[in-house]
Amino acid sequence: MSRRCAVALTAALLLLAPATSALAATCPRTSLPDVEDEVMCLVCGVPLALADAPQAQRERVFITRMVRQCRSKGEIESALVAQYGPRVLALPKASGFRLAAYVVPALVAAFAVAGLGLAAARRRRLRPASPRDELVRGPALDSGQAARIDADLERYR
């Protein structure tokens, strides 16, 4: 009897093995830390990874349950949005007032670059000629000297 049981058990394991390995192969490798730095603790107003409030703990339990169900990161985030609304996502949606999160840094950067460019151009224009510049450029030539140099250069061609 026990021998029959062992044979049946082995056969069952052999039958189940491909199924479990296939499941493992298709199961997305999502983990709690993967998700919790991209979602918010809504009560605390900080990313979930930094929060320890009871609501944050509840959110973690929810995420862990979804991870065990083999859900992908995108699916888990969608499920979180279904439960808590779009504010749960740490990266705000580009609409309404939240659009400012994207527009303001871009505008500040554009203003900074434009300001630096203008300041540099203005500084170049207003800078007085220094004695060093005179040395590099040399003294201005009068028309006679210029003509002589041109004639010398012609001879060497």
Added chain:
Amino acid sequence: MTARVRRPALGISLVLIGVGALIGLLVYGVKATGRGQTLDDAIAHGRRPVAPAVSLPRLEGGAKAALADYRGTVVVLNYWASWCTPCRQESPLLERWQRRLAKRGGTVVGIDSLDVTADARAFVREFGLTYPMLRDRDGETQRRFGVSGYPETLIVDRDGRIAALQRGPVDDAFLRRSVLPLLAEAA
């Protein structure tokens, strides 16, 4: 010479406009997302501000319910969540008051906020809560009432005005003090 004088003034003006715009954006953001104290101040001065319009889905599903649907009824509006420990402590008291109020033209209305639906439903079953339950998944309505913690309770009179509020768990004394006089008032 004149142009040289104008350019720094133009630059400073642009910087000031930029700084002003950033400050304006910051003030708008704080006002839009922050908790207002006007409701608390009004009630502390004996006034009854009109309750903000609220329309939310029911926790058990089905059609939405609005606070305006309860006009003519004294409403004990309770914000709660299943993960909130003090909410667990006050729920039996609210259920007892619901039984008391139902006979006298009043009701408790629960608003479950920032919660997982399945957890909230399990909470309702665990405590045998019979009063209407609405669901505010992202806490959008709680900002209108200045709710920032759990639980918080607002007492709304028959005319839809807020007569009292409790930032924190309610007790029997608070409910007696704030609800019983309203039940005696006509709409």
